[in-house]
Amino acid sequence: MLPKGHKLPDNFYSSKKVVVPLGLGIQKIDACENDCMLYWKDDKELQECKVCHHPRFKSRKRRGNKKPKNVPFKQLSYLLLTPRLQRLYTSQATAEHMRWHKENPGEEGKLCHPRDGEASKHFDHTHPSFAAES
Numbered sequence: 001m002l003p004k005g006h007k008l009p010d011n012f013y014s015s016k017k018v019v020v021p022l023g024l025g026i027q028k029i030d031a032c033e034n035d036c037m038l039y040w041k042d043d044k045e046l047q048e049c050k051v052c053h054h055p056r057f058k059s060r061k062r063r064g065n066k067k068p069k070n071v072p073f074k075q076l077s078y079l080l081l082t083p084r085l086q087r088l089y090t091s092q093a094t095a096e097h098m099r100w101h102k103e104n105p106g107e108e109g110k111l112c113h114p115r116d117g118e119a120s121k122h123f124d125h126t127h128p129s130f131a132a133e134s
């Protein structure tokens with residue numbers, strides 16, 4: 001899935017060694033096994049689902065004097081959006097693509113880009129200061 005001429009090693013672990021220091025982090029958020037809720041914000045410390053009461057962590061046996069590590073039944077990997085957007089605007093080449101929708105208005109009456117849709121127009125109208133900064 002990488003473009004031709006990419007410099008990443010073919011091995012996943014070697015590629016990870018290259019990508020991780022770039023700082024495009026992943027936030028791990030525990031989730032209910034039945035997809036009822038996330039253990040996030042106000043619910044961060046809960047030990048069981050507040051909807052179906054399924055336990056958050058698998059039961060683990062104690063090994064020696066060590067306290068067993070809590071292993072969640074399910075975990076969500078959240079790709080942090082802000083650092084990714086900051087990266088896209090850091091490069092002149094990609095920043096140009098990020099602003100394209102604003103600098104190239106479409107034809108009136110034609111739906112060629114998501115910005116031509118009613119939802120996008122409504123969002124721009126509702127949040128004018130956000131829409132002004134492409």
Ligand SMILES: [Zn+2]
Binds near residue numbers: 037054
């Ligand atoms: Zn649940």
